[in-house]
Amino acid sequence: MEKKELKIPMLEELEKGPWPSFVTEMKKSADNPMAADTLRQLEQSYEDKISHWKHGGLVGVMGYGGGVIGRYSNLPEQFPEVAEFHTYRVNQPSGWFYNSDALRTLCDIWEKHGSGLTNMHGSTGDLIFLGSKTEAIEPCFKDLGEAGYDLGGSGSDVRTPSCCVGPGRCEWSCYDTLDACYDITQEFQDELHRPAFPYKFKFKFSGCPNDCVASIARSDMSVIGTWKDNIRIDQDEAKKYAKNGVDIQAEICDLCPTSCIDWNGSNISIDNSNCVKCMHCINVMPKALRPGTEGGATILVGAKAPIIGGALLATVFVPFLEMEAPYDDIKELAEAIWDFWGEYGKNRERVGEFIQRVGLATFMDEIGLEPVPEMIAHPRTNPYIFFGDDLDEDDE
Amino acid sequence: MEKKELKIPMLEELEKGPWPSFVTEMKKSADNPMAADTLRQLEQSYEDKISHWKHGGLVGVMGYGGGVIGRYSNLPEQFPEVAEFHTYRVNQPSGWFYNSDALRTLCDIWEKHGSGLTNMHGSTGDLIFLGSKTEAIEPCFKDLGEAGYDLGGSGSDVRTPSCCVGPGRCEWSCYDTLDACYDITQEFQDELHRPAFPYKFKFKFSGCPNDCVASIARSDMSVIGTWKDNIRIDQDEAKKYAKNGVDIQAEICDLCPTSCIDWNGSNISIDNSNCVKCMHCINVMPKALRPGTEGGATILVGAKAPIIGGALLATVFVPFLEMEAPYDDIKELAEAIWDFWGEYGKNRERVGEFIQRVGLATFMDEIGLEPVPEMIAHPRTNPYIFFGDDLDEDDE
Amino acid sequence: MTTAQRITDIGPPNYKQFLPPVVKANYGKWKYHEIPKPGVLVHVAESGDKLFTVRAGSPRLISTVTIRLFAALADKYSGGYLRWTSRNNVEFLLEEEKNIEPLIKELGEQGYPVGGTGNGISSIVHTQGWVHCHSAATDASGVVKAIMDEVYPHFTSMELPAKLRIAFACCLNMCGAVHCSDIAVLGLHRKPPVIDHTALPKMCEVPTLISSCPTGAIRPATVDGKASVEIEDEQCMYCGNCYTVCPAVQINNAEADGISIWVGGKVSNARSQPMFSKLVIPFIPNDPPRWPGVVDAVVNIVDVYAKNARKHERMGEWIERIGWPKFFELADIPFSKYVIDDFKHAGETYNRTAQIRQ
Amino acid sequence: MTTAQRITDIGPPNYKQFLPPVVKANYGKWKYHEIPKPGVLVHVAESGDKLFTVRAGSPRLISTVTIRLFAALADKYSGGYLRWTSRNNVEFLLEEEKNIEPLIKELGEQGYPVGGTGNGISSIVHTQGWVHCHSAATDASGVVKAIMDEVYPHFTSMELPAKLRIAFACCLNMCGAVHCSDIAVLGLHRKPPVIDHTALPKMCEVPTLISSCPTGAIRPATVDGKASVEIEDEQCMYCGNCYTVCPAVQINNAEADGISIWVGGKVSNARSQPMFSKLVIPFIPNDPPRWPGVVDAVVNIVDVYAKNARKHERMGEWIERIGWPKFFELADIPFSKYVIDDFKHAGETYNRTAQIRQ
Numbered sequence A, B: 001m002e003k004k005e006l007k008i009p010m011l012e013e014l015e016k017g018p019w020p021s022f023v024t025e026m027k028k029s030a031d032n033p034m035a036a037d038t039l040r041q042l043e044q045s046y047e048d049k050i051s052h053w054k055h056g057g058l059v060g061v062m063g064y065g066g067g068v069i070g071r072y073s074n075l076p077e078q079f080p081e082v083a084e085f086h087t088y089r090v091n092q093p094s095g096w097f098y099n100s101d102a103l104r105t106l107c108d109i110w111e112k113h114g115s116g117l118t119n120m121h122g123s124t125g126d127l128i129f130l131g132s133k134t135e136a137i138e139p140c141f142k143d144l145g146e147a148g149y150d151l152g153g154s155g156s157d158v159r160t161p162s163c164c165v166g167p168g169r170c171e172w173s174c175y176d177t178l179d180a181c182y183d184i185t186q187e188f189q190d191e192l193h194r195p196a197f198p199y200k201f202k203f204k205f206s207g208c209p210n211d212c213v214a215s216i217a218r219s220d221m222s223v224i225g226t227w228k229d230n231i232r233i234d235q236d237e238a239k240k241y242a243k244n245g246v247d248i249q250a251e252i253c254d255l256c257p258t259s260c261i262d263w264n265g266s267n268i269s270i271d272n273s274n275c276v277k278c279m280h281c282i283n284v285m286p287k288a289l290r291p292g293t294e295g296g297a298t299i300l301v302g303a304k305a306p307i308i309g310g311a312l313l314a315t316v317f318v319p320f321l322e323m324e325a326p327y328d329d330i331k332e333l334a335e336a337i338w339d340f341w342g343e344y345g346k347n348r349e350r351v352g353e354f355i356q357r358v359g360l361a362t363f364m365d366e367i368g369l370e371p372v373p374e375m376i377a378h379p380r381t382n383p384y385i386f387f388g389d390d391l392d393e394d395d396e
Numbered sequence C, D: 001m002t003t004a005q006r007i008t009d010i011g012p013p014n015y016k017q018f019l020p021p022v023v024k025a026n027y028g029k030w031k032y033h034e035i036p037k038p039g040v041l042v043h044v045a046e047s048g049d050k051l052f053t054v055r056a057g058s059p060r061l062i063s064t065v066t067i068r069l070f071a072a073l074a075d076k077y078s079g080g081y082l083r084w085t086s087r088n089n090v091e092f093l094l095e096e097e098k099n100i101e102p103l104i105k106e107l108g109e110q111g112y113p114v115g116g117t118g119n120g121i122s123s124i125v126h127t128q129g130w131v132h133c134h135s136a137a138t139d140a141s142g143v144v145k146a147i148m149d150e151v152y153p154h155f156t157s158m159e160l161p162a163k164l165r166i167a168f169a170c171c172l173n174m175c176g177a178v179h180c181s182d183i184a185v186l187g188l189h190r191k192p193p194v195i196d197h198t199a200l201p202k203m204c205e206v207p208t209l210i211s212s213c214p215t216g217a218i219r220p221a222t223v224d225g226k227a228s229v230e231i232e233d234e235q236c237m238y239c240g241n242c243y244t245v246c247p248a249v250q251i252n253n254a255e256a257d258g259i260s261i262w263v264g265g266k267v268s269n270a271r272s273q274p275m276f277s278k279l280v281i282p283f284i285p286n287d288p289p290r291w292p293g294v295v296d297a298v299v300n301i302v303d304v305y306a307k308n309a310r311k312h313e314r315m316g317e318w319i320e321r322i323g324w325p326k327f328f329e330l331a332d333i334p335f336s337k338y339v340i341d342d343f344k345h346a347g348e349t350y351n352r353t354a355q356i357r358q
């Protein structure tokens, strides 16, 4: 095949500077005609200041409702190699752990079927194979399956769960994020591959309240590690931090959200009943302070981006849940939520918006969770209480 | 006139106990048949657990649209003396200052025309004359006028302004609340007496951020004293407080909302550029600390009770305004607000709700106030920015 | 009498005539104050002059007989000068320190306690109730009296962590600062209004009535051939706004009406920003004449606060520090689902952090 | 091939096979960590074992050629083990301390900087832009590259007051954590969509389209005898949701599209609760290939923060301490009316206190 010229002067401006360049990356694959046409169309976008992609039209693998994002050039004559340019969302391993052989296998498959361009990784967590033709979809899927990989979610289904590195490396992980993420992904393969919800539903697992996968902001079910017992203190190490220049009073005590940690110049003391497990003191002095040993997780529900009612952070559903395999509690909770939301949620209404529409108390009633004060930042300030028909049975 | 028996056993239960009893008060006036029937009807309400008053039907003085609240018994046969039982809202003097002669004059008028029962004072601030017949309204108004008194507001008009004691006694008053309240009440007599707004509009004046008339919670225009320069410090007095047992670090420094005040064991120092004029430190040590001398006020708009969109606290409109008679700035601001709200506000829509409906920025545009960051707690978090037609003139 | 002759639009009398001489002389020139004992303030001017204030509690609903009594006491002790406060206490403005004790004594004999200053409980801001209002879900003065009798020791002392402001309103109109009080006692209806279809067409405008409903529960309907309305019960949350605009839509209901308790509001900008009160007890039935359920609830909250809050911490500041779960636990108040907001901005009240006391 | 033969629903491979031996041996038994230098972490297990992590920056959009390079480096230095982070950096998981420096050197030679740890700027979480998305109001990778080139010194050092997380999204769908980032760069449209009335009936369902609009700006209309829709321009705030559900409603506009800057969001529960990012610069025009306006704006905000915030203070925590007026002043950003919220809960963002720095 004769090689078309690659004239991309604007993009090449983006090869300058110290940060690794995506243009350079794309050029590395430019032997692949799809990658080359991607560069060319992108250069065109840079000139026109507008995207040249179109969406719409269903593409995917047989029997699955998601996992492939269909995309088409709106200048197919100019850039015929990307006339069709669909991406695969390949479900990543828990914690984005790989070994070199696994990576090479993935590269083999993708160089065979697609553009050779990837995202390591997509914002949801998938390994993104960026751009292939419609005809390549099934064969690529077959090769992936044989290599032990499957597609992730897209559309109105369970989206690819993701998790922080957790017990794989982090000393603060209050439960096994890698296992929980793997187990729950496996459990809900059907929900992941066959969209049947009003809209997408994302799980994310963080091992502690630092929330290194931003679950509280980006997942319909956010599982954040925490602990019930006391922060473990090594007073000698604390003294060492002080000696090495940490101003414990200013850097820790004054910044504790509940002022429950004290430093008398030689010892740390913590009023653990008022500690909200924010992690700050532990973050600053990891050798001196450690989370307690009675680990578990707080389950929060309903985070999302702004479309369409405005962005939401997740809301506390279960203040503390033990996180032991096979994670039945959390699976049952998810299913109870799906049942109610599935029946009454509107099309394209995320569960967080649905909760706000029907009311948190009603939602809890329906899914069978007892209301507890931890669910709210504060009680209502308006007097518009709907007593309904319960009037006479109430705790008056 | 033969005296009916006064059988009020339930109410008399409320004459017991150390706190002065309103029942005892009402009995003091019980020679007045209206007061006696009020007691009787109230006893009836205590038995029935329900109000026996009716509203509706216009009563008032000629030429005024407010100032009298019409009320009728729904048991007029049983309690004929309160079949009509209207209250007058008599505009109180600024700061609720009286002298004994003035009070006696008021008592004379009220014993002549009404029940002899009063509220000293109503929640808005008026002196409330509680209960008279329809026929007494004009004569009572005439006597009030001759004694130098006028009615306050009711209905969709300017409501009786009120103010804290201010420079009349308080060392913290940053402007002359008594004068401002009096001057503005006089200026807007027409707006006070002849309802022409979508709904009520309340002014309240507090001399400092302690806000002793709760203006920020209860007035459509809340005028709260503040200062521009530094807090005045008397270090010797501060030392005395410390010696007398005030823990300045814990009681003041740790509670300062911006941590801008320091105590080194013998001296106070304040980073005045970060002081938000909250008053706390001054409140705790009034001999050692005083507001600065460059006084003025913050103007906030739009507080209200919950009907119907939910309660609102007032919003900052002007962070700092000099408050010199004749208070032209504030009068012009009020008029600009009334113009816009008067034209576009819905019936029974308080100005605070109207602002939320049209948007703060639009409202400011319309009344001619430049937007400043002090108006908001924080910038928007949602990306739903309406650029409208201004698109091309913007500060891009 | 013709309109021309009538005196109108004169406004209130000028306050200046009512200022005591010491105030006139030191107007705006006060330097500091002290509270030598509960109910007594001394304001010292830059000139060195002193103004002594004696503050007495009053039930607000007072007879002219009592006003005359106050006038007489003012003549005797404070040169005839007195004022009322924004919380309905009466203040005698004395130039002579020696008059303080005799005045307090005489007030006491007449049944008017001196107090309400500093870190205590002042008079309860309140409303009309069954004494004068048609829409009251409970009485005002009676509930207030019953509560004040029990918290009375806090009126005459100053030993709370900070000021504790109680307010009362008899319906959701909230005439007062109920929505921003340390403790708010609020009457509420709990059944949709009952419509008098005969009276309605005569008394009310249907479109105004329909638009008065914040939840859109009221719809036009033809009843017995006449234009009237109907109410969708499931949408009504008993605000009573329809009743205010139309007396033929009756909201009062002896069985369903009662009282709710709210805590943690404040108005001052001191330390923390002003805050709304929050619902903690959704409903206590009306129990006249002495409302024991309400009184116990208020006293309990006052006690728990007094025992647990730190110095200078208002109710809401204390609760923010310890967290709502702890408040419900300490106050031994069962957490009710009604406490969870479900109105317009309800989502803003959900807990959206993993910061939790475990 | 029949469906029966196909391998489906196997889920992702089990992560366990990818864990390095030292991780397997000390799984869940880590004791503490240290950051000896930017981009290098040492995790020490209770057993005393150590795991060394070398973190390298990547543009996320990488070629298989690069993945093979990383695999080869892993073989050479980390027993073949590596992982990616939640911010798209690649981490080599070393057992041997001595391999750290050679690995860093080789990565550097290949153009991959080591850093992104501790109190600095890590990689920018971002989206597709013109590389792959139809609804992008700007390019993603190009803007990110241009910004990273300038803030690069903060990737390879750890001298900021706290972590500073930058995120980028090319449209309001905000694929990423843009809404909770210290600095968020967000592409936006500023003109209502243009409707292709010929294509619409074929491609889209009218009711779904109408209900997709959060402001109700879309109404049914008959155009040239065919069922289509019209858009009320005054009600549209360019969210693009209609375009997502119906490609015949085109929102992209070369002239009007551009970028906005948001600050002060965070996700972690450390110290303060998670917070949303807030708008500070409503619009900067698209200026490819190097977007100087956006880059300057970001660099300026980073600098002002670096200079003024206290240790451990995230962007939003710093701004909350100094107040928004001061932020606008220090950053020398003109206060625009567009910054004032006017969406659903706008009232909650108004300043409702007299606490003001005068």
Ligand code: SRM
Pocket (backbone or CB within 6 Å): A055, A069, A071, A087, A089, A119, A121, A122, A123, A124, A125, A126, A127, A128, A152, A160, A200, A202, A217, A218, A219, A303, A304, A305, A306, A307, A308, A350, D126, D127, D128, D132, D133, D134, D173, D174, D175, D176, D177, D244
């Ligand atoms: C590929 C990816 C961006 C990336 O470059 O990484 C992406 C790309 C798209 N997102 Fe997203 N989203 C991606 C992660 C996210 C995230 C982040 C997350 O999952 O943690 C969010 C915010 C969190 C959330 O779910 O709220 C996100 C919020 C959205 C939304 C708004 C949803 C909302 O409720 O507000 C839409 C709109 C929609 O669903 O129609 C959307 C829609 C889209 C579509 C499918 C637009 C469309 O209609 O075709 C984009 C396809 C682009 C393309 O060309 O492939 N994407 N999207 C991410 C998925 C990769 C992966 O699987 O790993």
Ligand code: SRM
Pocket (backbone or CB within 6 Å): B055, B069, B071, B087, B089, B119, B121, B122, B123, B124, B125, B126, B127, B128, B152, B160, B200, B202, B217, B218, B219, B303, B304, B305, B306, B307, B308, B350, C126, C127, C128, C132, C133, C134, C173, C174, C175, C176, C177, C244
């Ligand atoms: C008398 C008074 C209560 C008292 O016992 O002190 C009062 C009594 C009534 N208020 Fe009020 N309000 C009184 C101060 C207030 C206040 C407090 C204030 O002004 O500082 C408020 C809250 C602040 C505010 O304005 O938002 C208040 C908020 C309302 C509302 C709700 C307004 C809202 O926007 O949410 C209504 C309902 C209405 O306007 O229809 C209302 C309506 C009423 C009516 C007129 C009910 C009616 O439809 O007839 C009451 C007449 C009762 C009667 O029998 O006289 N009243 N009302 C107060 C006026 C006395 C005075 O002039 O000094």
Ligand code: SRM
Pocket (backbone or CB within 6 Å): B095, B163, B164, B165, B166, B169, B170, B171, B172, B210, B211, B212, B213, B214, B283, B284, C033, C041, C084, C085, C086, C087, C088, C089, C116, C117, C118, C119, C122, C123, C125, C162, C163, C165, C177, C180, C181, C182, C265, C266, C267, C268, C269, C270, C314
């Ligand atoms: C007389 C009065 C003003 C008036 O014109 O009538 C007044 C007078 C004083 N107030 Fe007040 N306040 C008065 C109602 C209020 C109110 C309004 C209310 O209660 O409805 C507030 C707002 C309450 C709230 O936040 O909910 C109020 C919040 C304050 C504060 C701030 C308290 C705090 O820490 O939040 C102070 C400062 C202090 O006491 O330390 C203060 C301080 C003062 C001082 C010390 C000012 C001074 O130097 O003269 C006065 C004596 C206080 C005392 O009683 O201990 N005053 N003060 C009001 C007396 C009401 C009463 O009879 O009890």
Ligand code: SRM
Pocket (backbone or CB within 6 Å): A095, A163, A164, A165, A166, A169, A170, A171, A172, A210, A211, A212, A213, A214, A283, A284, D033, D041, D084, D085, D086, D087, D088, D089, D116, D117, D118, D119, D122, D123, D125, D162, D163, D165, D177, D180, D181, D182, D265, D266, D267, D268, D269, D270, D314
């Ligand atoms: C590797 C990674 C998890 C993963 O599974 O991939 C990770 C790893 C660590 N995080 Fe994280 N965090 C990672 C993303 C995050 C995120 C998510 C994000 O940035 O999108 C957050 C939330 C950010 C936010 O709040 O907006 C996050 C908030 C934290 C915090 C809290 C920071 C704070 O004070 O707000 C800590 C504690 C600290 O660093 O003091 C932390 C601490 C740590 C520690 C020290 C945990 C440990 O003991 O191993 C790890 C090294 C930190 C470092 O780089 O300095 N990690 N961390 C992620 C690395 C991303 C990267 O390549 O830069």
Ligand code: SF4
Pocket (backbone or CB within 6 Å): A164, A165, A166, A170, A171, A172, A173, A174, A206, A207, A208, A209, A210, A211, A212, A213
């Ligand atoms: S979320 Fe917690 S447990 Fe997970 S990597 Fe971050 S700090 Fe470690």
Ligand code: SF4
Pocket (backbone or CB within 6 Å): A252, A255, A256, A257, A258, A259, A260, A261, A270, A274, A275, A276, A277, A278, A279, A280, A281, A282, D271
């Ligand atoms: S974890 Fe947070 S709340 Fe708990 S003691 Fe440490 S800093 Fe305080």
Ligand code: SF4
Pocket (backbone or CB within 6 Å): B164, B165, B166, B170, B171, B172, B173, B174, B206, B207, B208, B209, B210, B211, B212, B213, B225
């Ligand atoms: S508001 Fe301020 S000036 Fe007025 S009485 Fe209260 S403390 Fe004094």
Ligand code: SF4
Pocket (backbone or CB within 6 Å): B255, B256, B257, B258, B259, B260, B261, B270, B274, B275, B276, B277, B278, B279, B280, B281, B282, C271
């Ligand atoms: S007035 Fe308030 S903000 Fe200012 S120094 Fe005193 S306590 Fe701090």
Ligand code: SF4
Pocket (backbone or CB within 6 Å): C127, C128, C129, C133, C134, C135, C136, C137, C169, C170, C171, C172, C173, C174, C175
């Ligand atoms: S609160 Fe309600 S019932 Fe009480 S006086 Fe006001 S309007 Fe009447």
Ligand code: SF4
Pocket (backbone or CB within 6 Å): C192, C193, C212, C213, C214, C215, C216, C217, C218, C231, C235, C236, C237, C238, C239, C240, C241, C242, C243, C251
């Ligand atoms: S009480 Fe309120 S909610 Fe119920 S019908 Fe009347 S106006 Fe509507």
Ligand code: SF4
Pocket (backbone or CB within 6 Å): D127, D128, D129, D133, D134, D135, D136, D137, D169, D170, D171, D172, D173, D174, D175
């Ligand atoms: S943010 Fe918008 S434009 Fe960018 S990838 Fe997501 S959907 Fe596409």
Ligand code: SF4
Pocket (backbone or CB within 6 Å): D192, D193, D212, D213, D214, D215, D216, D217, D218, D231, D235, D236, D237, D238, D239, D240, D241, D242, D243, D251
């Ligand atoms: S862009 Fe958004 S607001 Fe505008 S018409 Fe489309 S859906 Fe409605």
